[in-house]
Amino acid sequence: MAEVDLLGFLRDCKRLAIQVLGTNAGKPAEGGLARWKHLVIHGYRLEDDHSYRETENRLRCFSELREILELDLNDVPDYSTISKSFDRFNITIWRALLRVSAEQLPQSA
Numbered sequence: 001m002a003e004v005d006l007l008g009f010l011r012d013c014k015r016l017a018i019q020v021l022g023t024n025a026g027k028p029a030e031g032g033l034a035r036w037k038h039l040v041i042h043g044y045r046l047e048d049d050h051s052y053r054e055t056e057n058r059l060r061c062f063s064e065l066r067e068i069l070e071l072d073l074n075d076v077p078d079y080s081t082i083s084k085s086f087d088r089f090n091i092t093i094w095r096a097l098l099r100v101s102a103e104q105l106p107q108s109a
Contacts, residue, residue, distance in 0.1 A: 010068045013043040020096045037069050038085040052079040
């Protein structure tokens with residue numbers, strides 16, 4: 001598996017999530033967080049292959065992650081909120097993220 005610059009990955013996820021969600025990016029989803037924050041949390045969770053509980057713990061422990069997500073320590077969502085939010089996103093959002101990220105990859109000749 002290729003090594004990933006995790007913080008760079010999260011910054012890219014943030015940019016793409018805001019781009020895909022458009023005017024809805026800042027609107028709260030379940031749990032009171034902006035929708036883009038939920039998408040970035042799931043990108044992080046899936047990229048590093050963490051459980052929902054471990055994701056919550058890591059967000060609490062690593063201030064660099066919270067800084068990118070614009071979260072205070074008290075705003076870190078509970079693992080059950082993270083779990084529920086994953087299922088609430090429509091498949092069209094995930095497809096749009098894939099499409100936009102693929103479009104922004106450098107094209108080989």
